[in-house]
Amino acid sequence: xxxxxxxxxxxxxxxxxxxxxxxxxxxxxxLRSHFKREDDTVIASxxxxxxxxxxxxxxxxxxxxFTNNFVPMTPLYDFLQSQVEGETEVxxxxxxxHHLTYRVEDFIQQAAYAxxxxxxxxxxxxxxxxxxxDEEYLGGIMAFCNYDIQRYVVGRAIERDTSSVEIxxxxxxxxxxxFSEFDFRNGPIRRKFDGIKYAVRKCxxxxxxxxxxxxxxxxxAVEPAAKKQKSDPEAAAxxxxxxxxxxxxxxxxxxxxxxxxxxxxxxxxxREIQKAAKNSIFAMHRGDLKKxxxxxxxxxxxxxxxLVTIKxxxxxxxxxxxxxxxxxxxxxxxxxxxDNGTVMTFDDFKKIEINEEEYLGGIxxxxxxxxRVAVVYGTKRDQEGVQKCLDTxxxxxxxxxxxxxxxxxxxxxxxxxxxxxxxETVLYELSLIQSKGGGFVNMSSAEAxxxxx
Numbered sequence: 449x450x451x452x453x454x455x456x457x458x459x460x461x462x463x464x465x466x467x468x469x470x471x472x473x474x475x476x477x478x479l480r481s482h483f484k485r486e487d488d489t490v491i492a493s494x495x496x497x498x499x500x501x502x503x504x505x506x507x508x509x510x511x512x513x514f515t516n517n518f519v520p521m522t523p524l525y526d527f528l529q530s531q532v533e534g535e536t537e538v539x540x541x542x543x544x545x546h547h548l549t550y551r552v553e554d555f556i557q558q559a560a561y562a563x564x565x566x567x568x569x570x571x572x573x574x575x576x577x578x579x580x581x582d583e584e585y586l587g588g589i590m591a592f593c594n595y596d597i598q599r600y601v602v603g604r605a606i607e608r609d610t611s612s613v614e615i616x617x618x619x620x621x622x623x624x625x626x627f628s629e630f631d632f633r634n635g636p637i638r639r640k641f642d643g644i645k646y647a648v649r650k651c652x653x654x655x656x657x658x659x660x661x662x663x664x665x666x667x668x669a670v671e672p673a674a675k676k677q678k679s680d681p682e683a684a685a686x687x688x689x690x691x692x693x694x695x696x697x698x699x700x701x702x703x704x705x706x707x708x709x710x711x712x713x714x715x716x717x718x719r720e721i722q723k724a725a726k727n728s729i730f731a732m733h734r735g736d737l738k739k740x741x742x743x744x745x746x747x748x749x750x751x752x753x754x755l756v757t758i759k760x761x762x763x764x765x766x767x768x769x770x771x772x773x774x775x776x777x778x779x780x781x782x783x784x785x786x787d788n789g790t791v792m793t794f795d796d797f798k799k800i801e802i803n804e805e806e807y808l809g810g811i812x813x814x815x816x817x818x819x820r821v822a823v824v825y826g827t828k829r830d831q832e833g834v835q836k837c838l839d840t841x842x843x844x845x846x847x848x849x850x851x852x853x854x855x856x857x858x859x860x861x862x863x864x865x866x867x868x869x870x871x872e873t874v875l876y877e878l879s880l881i882q883s884k885g886g887g888f889v890n891m892s893s894a895e896a897x898x899x900x901x
Contacts, residue, residue, distance in 0.1 A: 470839035473791050473811070473847035498554050549584055556580065556588025561596045568615055570623065572693040573700070582700050583637060590627075590640035593620050598650050605654045613658065617651035619691040624648050626697055630704060707761060714757060714764050718772040720750045725775035729817060732782055740783055747776040748799040755801065765803075773802050777810025782817045785840065805857060808848065812860035815841045819867040826874045829881060838871040 556576060563571035573585045597616050604612040624644045632638040728743035751773060758764040777797070784792050791814070794807045802810075818837045825833030845864050853861065 470843050471791050473843040552584050553588040557591040560589050560592035569691050572696050586637055593647050594643035598647050601654050610658050613654055620647045622691050715768045717754050718768040721747045721772035722775050725779040728779040744779050751800045773806045774809040777806055778813040781810050781814045815844050815864045815867050822871050831878050834874050841868050
């Protein structure tokens, strides 16, 4: 067999689909390292701390203490403060990855419970690490109100401890009254706020049921001193009976309103970018590259204005502004591809600062526009033009494979794969037409979209 194989020439197989002129799409080491889940190791180190504190609260709530059990958790404190190194004293919105923000809210929820058991009041923001944002604080204390308080009320009701239930009712009642003054936009915070009224109703129902049944008061000695002060009528009359730090919550409300005003302004300006970017793409499909370039420059002007506006509120980049920059990236990528057949790299974006997610989102959307151009070529039986489009989309697919793409970016991979398969099918059908004598018409050089005079 070996002797026979020596006389058999091993064929060199041709490359499949990609031509020699296919553009190179390389996301580079910078983008590859950006999408590594390096913060997973941080979350893994936080989980045992959160689990230990939760176990302590569940097994022996009477001995749990915010001061003794939570403040010494220095790894979490140190990490939170490192997240805002160089920031101002107040952090309005979370600048951490979402899955890490959820863990911070879990910590605040447990810390609020421990602080309540120790003092009978709501934990103030100033007792938490500096790295905790307003939104994380609100989310954590609302979760404490909606879950821990309601469970605590039922537990104390089993022991016929009416005074503790009254304290809980006073706390959640004040929270609901104060937070009703906030203008929460739709989102997780709003949904958690809606749950507070059910906590108020739970406390009222339990107190009513205890009132209409025979009850026995728990001995005064088992009540924490702070709780007895809260239930003391004289303390309530003196005006020192608030369960919340009203001045701190008023400051959070003021910051929240200022943030929302800036957010509305940014959203309004983002529409200008999106409209200009979409009209630019429409102009390119019509062959009007001059108008398309002018609209792209409009995107850059408005985008840089917004960047100045959100300099002190970087989290406003998320959402509408980031989506509009993704549209801009798609338009500029498409214009460059039509102009010289190349795909811009991340470092080629000089006129306006975009981030890694916006660039990759624009590249994925570029494949859709390239696919539409391929359909035009296909209807004219222009095999060379279709091959050019397939080269681009397949190069994009190869360049992105192996990346961990979070959220909506991962959902864009399936349309990209489908576009590649569709163009491969179009090339196959064109080959069938040629085999039947239909022939090809090379329109790629003569009738490709070009700039109008």
